[in-house]
Every structure is written in C-alpha cells, then in structure tokens.
Amino acid sequence: MMDLADNVYNARLGRDEPKFKRWRSVGLILTYKCNCACEYCYYACDASKGGLMPVDMAIDTWQAVIRLAGEHARIHLTGGEPFLYWDHMVKILEAAQAKQLGPTDMIETNGFWAESDDVVRARLILLDKMGMQRLKISCDLYHQEYVDIELVRRLARVARDLLGPDRVLVRWQAYLDDPRDLSTLSAADIRQAEIEAAQAFPCRFNGRAACDLADALSTKTIEEIARFNCERAFLDARGVHVDPYGHVFSSTCSGIIVGNVSKQALDRIWANFHPKVYPMVSTLFRQGPAGLLQAARDQAYVPRNFYAGKCHLCSHIRQYFVDHTMCALVVGPPDSYATETPA
Ligand code: SF4
Ligand code: SF4
Structure with missing residues (x-):
C-alpha cells in the first residue's frame, strides 16, 4: 500500500492539513x-x-x-x-x-x-x-x-x-x-x-442528468452556487471510475479526465495528481464551477439564469466545451456527454 506522502500534493502539506485520500x-x-x-x-x-x-x-x-x-x-x-x-x-x-x-x-x-x-x-x-x-x-x-x-x-x-x-x-x-x-x-x-x-x-447532475431533468429542477442562481468550491470533492474521493478508453474520473465527477491508464498506471496517476496544479481541476478545487465561467464566456457561452446545483453548472459548461471541441485533454470523452446540447 502506498503512503499518503507518496502523493505530490500531500508531500508538502503540514501535519494537520487535509490530505488527498488514497x-x-x-x-x-x-x-x-x-x-x-x-x-x-x-x-x-x-x-x-x-x-x-x-x-x-x-x-x-x-x-x-x-x-x-x-x-x-x-x-x-x-x-x-x-x-x-x-x-x-x-x-x-x-x-x-x-x-x-x-x-x-x-x-x-x-x-x-x-x-x-x-x-x-x-x-x-x-x-x-x-x-x-x-x-x-x-x-x-x-x-x-x-x-x-x-x-x-x-x-x-x-x-x-x-x-x-x-x-x-x-x-x-x-x-x-x-x-x-x-x-x-x-x-x-x-x-x-x-x-x-x-x-x-x-442525484448528481452529470452526463444526461444535466439535461432535461436538471432543467426542470433549476432554481439556484450562479451567485448562490459560487459559494461552493470542489476542494473536498477531490480530496475526499476514495474512488475513481476508469472508462473503456482508459480515462480516469474522480469519484462521480464523470467527464473530467484526471489521467489515462493507457499512458500511466493508476497508482502513478494518483501519486502525481496535484489538485491545485492540474488543469481545470485547480480552478474547480479553489472556486468551484463558477470559476470556469469567465473562460466559457470568452468562448461565447451564455449562462442560464438558474441551475439545479453546482454539478449542473459544471456539466453545462463542460458540455459546451465538448460541443465546441475545447479543453479536450481534461473534458471528455464525447461518449460520456449528451449528444444533444441542453439549452
Ligand atoms: S448505464 Fe444504462 S442502465 Fe445505467 S443509468 Fe446509464 S443508461 Fe441507465
Ligand atoms: S461541480 Fe464538477 S468538479 Fe465539482 S463535484 Fe460537481 S461534477 Fe465534480
């Protein structure tokens, strides 16, 4: 079993700071x-x-x-x-x-x-x-x-x-x-x-759940959602999913690629994963999905008035990126996203 300190993020933390779990x-x-x-x-x-x-x-x-x-x-x-x-x-x-x-x-x-x-x-x-x-x-x-x-x-x-x-x-x-x-x-x-x-x-509003179902349950403004970041979602994830192409997703954050087992073994991906440095994850870690808005707006993304929650906003922006072939190293693969773009 690997030691928590074998992870590059954990290695520099103080004794009492929350660690990135195995x-x-x-x-x-x-x-x-x-x-x-x-x-x-x-x-x-x-x-x-x-x-x-x-x-x-x-x-x-x-x-x-x-x-x-x-x-x-x-x-x-x-x-x-x-x-x-x-x-x-x-x-x-x-x-x-x-x-x-x-x-x-x-x-x-x-x-x-x-x-x-x-x-x-x-x-x-x-x-x-x-x-x-x-x-x-x-x-x-x-x-x-x-x-x-x-x-x-x-x-x-x-x-x-x-x-x-x-x-x-x-x-x-x-x-x-x-x-x-x-x-x-x-x-x-x-x-x-x-x-x-x-x-x-x-349920978590990822994948197809971020489409019509989330639409019908959207009551939260961006300002309300912006209070939440995703620090604990990444640090406390004790599990991952690995898709048929080798993409690794943290916990149930489907469609956010944190590594690929066809390029690097899963234990090495864990050891090298630094959530404050990794592209896009670093933004989610500090600011939550509201932190993605500026980059999305720069690419002509038009925010909705309401979302069903944090993960809906996150998925909605990422779906836009997939539809416009952006950030493909971290956001994908298209198979894990809806084929019809939600409004
Ligand atoms: S994997 Fe298939 S059965 Fe399971 S939730 Fe998705 S569509 Fe439904
Ligand atoms: S907002 Fe995005 S990164 Fe944060 S927990 Fe939800 S799906 Fe994961």
Whole structure:
C-alpha cells in the first residue's frame, strides 16, 4: 500500500492539513454502450455509445489499485451495461482469477438479460465461482422505462436464492416493491414522475442528468452556487471510475479526465495528481464551477439564469466545451456527454 506522502500534493502539506485520500475503489466502465438511455445517467450511456475496455487494461488497473490501496482495494464492474459483453466480462474475471487478484466487489446491471430462471442461474453460478461478491441491480422509474420490471423481479429473486440476500442490492428496493405502471402514463405524466423521483432520491447532475431533468429542477442562481468550491470533492474521493478508453474520473465527477491508464498506471496517476496544479481541476478545487465561467464566456457561452446545483453548472459548461471541441485533454470523452446540447 502506498503512503499518503507518496502523493505530490500531500508531500508538502503540514501535519494537520487535509490530505488527498488514497483511491481504493475503482469502477471499471467496461463500455458506454447500454440498452437503456436513462434520463439521469451520469455517463449519458445509450445504444449509440461505444467502447470496450481491453482485458489487459482492466487487469493492469486492478493490479495498480492493489499496489495503491493494498487490502482496501475494491474493484467493481459497471457500464454502460456490462452484460451486453458477457463473454468479454468473463474473460476479464478469468484473467483476474489467473493472476489471483482477489474477489470482484460488485457487478452492476439493469437486468435486461434475465429472460429465464435458467439463464440467470447459469450466469450467477459462474460469476459466483469467479469471485463476484455482490450483484447490484438498478431499479427505478428511469430504468423501467426501458427494462420490463418482471425481468428485474426475476433477477432479484433468483440472485437472492442463489447468493443470499446480503449479496444482492436492488437500487431501489422500494421501487421494486411498488413500481409505477408506466404503460398507463402519458409522456407528461412520466416527465412529472421523473421529476418527483429526482426530488425524492437526489442525484448528481452529470452526463444526461444535466439535461432535461436538471432543467426542470433549476432554481439556484450562479451567485448562490459560487459559494461552493470542489476542494473536498477531490480530496475526499476514495474512488475513481476508469472508462473503456482508459480515462480516469474522480469519484462521480464523470467527464473530467484526471489521467489515462493507457499512458500511466493508476497508482502513478494518483501519486502525481496535484489538485491545485492540474488543469481545470485547480480552478474547480479553489472556486468551484463558477470559476470556469469567465473562460466559457470568452468562448461565447451564455449562462442560464438558474441551475439545479453546482454539478449542473459544471456539466453545462463542460458540455459546451465538448460541443465546441475545447479543453479536450481534461473534458471528455464525447461518449460520456449528451449528444444533444441542453439549452
Ligand atoms: S443509468 Fe445505467 S442502465 Fe441507465 S443508461 Fe446509464 S448505464 Fe444504462
Ligand atoms: S461541480 Fe464538477 S468538479 Fe465539482 S463535484 Fe460537481 S461534477 Fe465534480
């Protein structure tokens, strides 16, 4: 395990100053492709998006987080929808087993593939054998616009039977217990239900969540948002996501590239990351997203009157940068942003 002082920012801090924490949890985004296009997806995944993380990249990153965080290292597999690439996912798990990298903490799915008890059982038996600790099943109003609730119900039932209830997370169980019948709702009713769901279960307004959903929940002025910086968001992030092209995102700050594992191993990226020096992150760290406004205005960005919050302002400006091919070393890749520019 690396020492906190191995990081270039921490090395110069006084004893009592807050340190940049070790990254110990890594979410491997196997692909941006998804059979769904959920309204609140942080990564704006859908069927038109692509990428597939090479097996070697997944294994190298897994080994790097073990060097970085030792026994605290955790890996989960996510997407997009990782089960779209079932054979490939199995290859990654087989390679990890061959190298004795330890268990996979969690695999996330929307459950679209749970077409029969036999299919579910066969796949879960294999995943269990290959070291998957927990299965996380997405279930809410947004997902159920794309995935039949009966598939999710079957997956949760068979998984709990096979793995035990403690190893199966349904997010959210309350919705699975009492789902809405979307077939009876008009488009306007569904929109209203989505807004109510976002109010009940607050989400970060990144990716597609920074589009229509954020629009409907925008009540904060730039002056209100400008009171908040992102210092703690970067210092306290104990996890990162790595996308299929190797881009590293801190915590759930999707679309802000803090390194690329195809160029440098994850433990070296952590060691060299200085949040007060790194392009754009240094501004977010000190001033929050309001600090990006001047550079955006200089490029003809027109601010809205209201935003849903700090991350909405941040995402809205970054979406503008992506649309105008600006700051591409830090803001991207386009796959993690909406394809339609929000107003
Ligand atoms: S939230 Fe999950 S299921 Fe929905 S589009 Fe994004 S990756 Fe796919
Ligand atoms: S405002 Fe931007 S950098 Fe700050 S926490 Fe939100 S997404 Fe991350």
